[in-house]
């Protein structure tokens with residue numbers, strides 16, 4: 461069979477990737493840090509679009525997510541990771557392992573810390589891991605907008621950490637966007653000249669279906685409490701695109717009957733609230749009308765089962 465005969469048709473299906481001008485730089489930047497320091501918020505702000513969900517609850521991010529940022533002189537592929545913490549179940553172990561693996565697979569590491577509190581043991585642990593990776597590191601002090609008492613003292617604790625390893629540090633706010641220009645310059649500086657890896661207008665390589673599931677999970681994180689957010693996983697069962705509306709059928713998976721009860725709520729009120737808010741977010745994502753139907757299913761101990769985790773897309777990636 462003459463395989464080359466197929467080539468032009470296949471090539472036409474791909475968006476055009478331009479040739480990089482002389483001196484163009486590109487590379488992968490891993491965003492790592494403790495849970496809740498604002499890694500995903502920063503990635504969204506840098507790419508200018510919500511591609512990662514965020515919440516005040518620790519361990520929001522569960523997958524390695526790529527955000528693509530293209531400027532006239534560089535293309536940075538940001539890799540957002542789950543917050544590094546002491547794992548308490550198989551799911552946690554997979555998340556932390558994946559975050560650690562990213563440290564060796566990127567060109568630059570951005571270690572993000574929460575500058576509203578002083579450097580602690582968790583930050584030092586992550587700094588040591590980053591140092592061992594032999595990759596250039598930038599220390600990012602986030603939440604500059606929220607520093608209250610003694611900003612100078614707080615900064616000193618991180619300055620000392622950066623000095624210990626000889627890393628540059630930058631202070632910024634992922635929410636207001638203040639300080640992000642200098643951050644970008646620090647991230648681009650260590651990169652080598654390179655090609656466009658993705659078309660310049662692409663902001664993520666994450667499939668739409670995946671982001672839809674995340675947008676539903678985000679509402680569960682925002683609207684429920686205690687163990688429910690962490691016991692939840694989303695499965696997108698079907699996406700049917702009709703001329704005027706996109707129908708999405710999804711299942712919210714929990715570990716116990718009691719959690720199912722909470723998610724459904726009195727007379728179905730909680731599920732309705734989650735569905736309404738998630739539908740609005742998905743409509744923004746696809747820029748079109750969405751009909752969202754949610755189901756709740758109990759899958760006992762799914763966070764402890766390797767095969768359940770793999771089915772849900774949570775596995776160790778090298």
Ligand SMILES: Nc1nc2c(ncn2[C@@H]2O[C@H](COP(=O)(O)OP(=O)(O)OP(=O)(O)O)[C@@H](O)[C@H]2O)c(=O)[nH]1
Pocket residue numbers: 494495496497498499500501502513514515516517518519520521522541542543544602603604605606632633634635636
């Ligand atoms: N005031 C302030 N809050 C921020 C900033 N960046 C993030 N946050 C808040 O911090 C919380 C955590 O943000 P995320 O982006 O989900 O944090 P994360 O590091 O991705 O967390 P994990 O995915 O759990 O590891 C959210 O409530 C954000 O709104 C910031 O620059 N300023």
Ligand SMILES: [Mg+2]
Pocket residue numbers: 499500501513514520521541542543
């Ligand atoms: Mg996150």
